[in-house]
Amino acid sequence: MIVRPLIARAFFALYPYRLRSTPPPPGGAVLIGAPHTSNWDFPIMLAITWSHSISVKWLGKNSLFKRPFGRIMRLLGGIPVDRANPAGLVDEVVAQVKANDRFFLVVTPEGTRGRKEYWKSGFYRIARATDLPLVLGYVDSTTKTTGIGPTIHLTGDVASDMDKVREFYADKRGIRPDDFTPPRLREELTDGGGPAE
Secondary structure, X not given: OOHHHHHHHHHHHHOOOEEOOOOOOOOEXXXXXXXXXXXXXXXXHHHHHXXXXXOOEEEEEHHHHOOOOHHHHHHOOEEEEOOOOOOOHXXXXXXXXXXXXXXXXXXXXXXXXXOOOOEOOHHHHHHHHHXXXXXXXXXXXXXXXXXXXXXXXXXOOHHXXXXXXXHHHOOOOXXXXXXXXXXXXXXXXXXXXXXXX
């Protein structure tokens, strides 16, 4: 684990973004990665978490786990997601969280680097089902900063919880700002009772 913080330090010494980060909760968290608009978001996410000496799991499309890079992606904490058949993914991740004393899961709720209408709600359901706090990670091209922001303890009031998320990301701009999907869940339209994404 000593090597990873050194790699992270070297990354931020060379990359034009500065690390402005608060330590994550010690027991684990669901960490949002947003805005997610560029392929650079992945190495930035690794550098942020490695700078805090935490090992994370992250969800990625299953095509990332094919040869020749599949083994590397898994060693870096990747969990493949079949976007055509996502049923059961939340239950699977919840089981993994409950089997570990300390579990950090990184999720990019936009689900893609292109702009969409809604965020996917899996991160919210996982955090609620495991009672893990939600930690807001960010990339901001306006200030050229990145890191881990505030921790939110979800209440189950979807709209109210998402208002806190929206407040934090209101002034954050991704590497490609026009591709950012604003933080909004379809469940907010049905008081949290809508179908999961």
